[in-house]
Amino acid sequence: MRLPIIAGNWKMHMTKDTALSYLKDLKERVKGTDVEVVICPPSTLLNLLKEAAKGTNIKIGAQNMYWEEQGAFTGETSPIMLKDLGIDYCIIGHSERRQYFGETDETVNKKIKAAIKHGIKPIVCVGETLEERKEGKTESLIKKQVAQAFKNIDLEDVKNVVIAYEPIWAIGTGETATPEMANSAIAHIREVVRDIYNEGISEEIRIQYGGSVKPNNIEELMGQDDIDGALVGGASLKADSFSEIVNF
Ligand code: 13P
Numbered sequence: 001m002r003l004p005i006i007a008g009n010w011k012m013h014m015t016k017d018t019a020l021s022y023l024k025d026l027k028e029r030v031k032g033t034d035v036e037v038v039i040c041p042p043s044t045l046l047n048l049l050k051e052a053a054k055g056t057n058i059k060i061g062a063q064n065m066y067w068e069e070q071g072a073f074t075g076e077t078s079p080i081m082l083k084d085l086g087i088d089y090c091i092i093g094h095s096e097r098r099q100y101f102g103e104t105d106e107t108v109n110k111k112i113k114a115a116i117k118h119g120i121k122p123i124v125c126v127g128e129t130l131e132e133r134k135e136g137k138t139e140s141l142i143k144k145q146v147a148q149a150f151k152n153i154d155l156e157d158v159k160n161v162v163i164a165y166e167p168i169w170a171i172g173t174g175e176t177a178t179p180e181m182a183n184s185a186i187a188h189i190r191e192v193v194r195d196i197y198n199e200g201i202s203e204e205i206r207i208q209y210g211g212s213v214k215p216n217n218i219e220e221l222m223g224q225d226d227i228d229g230a231l232v233g234g235a236s237l238k239a240d241s242f243s244e245i246v247n248f
Helices: 016-030 043-052 079-085 095-100 105-117 130-134 138-149 179-196 199-204 218-222 239-246
Strands: 005-009 036-040 058-062 089-092 121-126 162-165 206-210 229-232
Touching: 005 089, 005 206, 005 239, 016 036, 016 043, 016 058, 016 239, 036 089, 043 058, 043 079, 079 105, 089 105, 105 121, 105 138, 121 138, 130 138, 138 179, 162 179, 179 199, 179 206, 179 218, 218 229, 229 239
Parallel strands: 005 036, 005 229, 036 058, 058 089, 089 121, 121 162, 162 206, 206 229
Antiparallel strands: none
16 A cells, blocks of 8 residues: 655745744644645755654655765755755655756756655656657657666665656646546556566555646545555645645
8 A cells, every 4th residue: 555645846936934823723723634645846845844744644745856976066855965855755856957957958967866865765757748748749759858867776766756746737737637537648658667676676666646736636636556655846835735736
């Protein structure tokens, strides 16, 4: 049985005050849930929220990190720095980072390795553009992204990785993939993982869906066999809508 994981990606939103009152509200709303709950705030709020989440069931994740441990890399955050704050998860290879900040399958692979080395669990994002979907390239694109993400990563380490299938055309557009579409892409990801590693890990690895997840569509998405959770953008910015998603 895979433990469901629902993560909120705040992207570039929130300040100290809004983040703290959100957390105060959220922790009451998700108390006792049997879903793993993760909040991924901007890096400026990681320390504050990690402290504020102590003693709760809310885990904290970063939205990005660099693969080097230290050095002359102005503006970057290293896995050691995240570990120093006790950060649990890190989103890696989000499509916005691939699109606006030049991330590639190769840098994604380096970041996953660095995260694993320092005990930070990666949430690895993959997903196709609308054009790729229309051209029937969804499966081959996902296969390539997953294969390159996991290049030279040991089976033992894959257990701590979460994959998020986020079709780019569904992000922030209000257009959700149908539950069947999402499930079929995720089932395909499982096959790719099985082909790289084995059946056991393909059944064990958790795979989320992301892209316009809202309180009114989470139940149907979570009802699909292969979907183990959600990576939520817009609807994670309010504690009430995010908790409704967690408590689907
Ligand atoms: P939305 O939920 O706003 O579509 O964003 C999805 C996403 O990119 C989560 O990482």
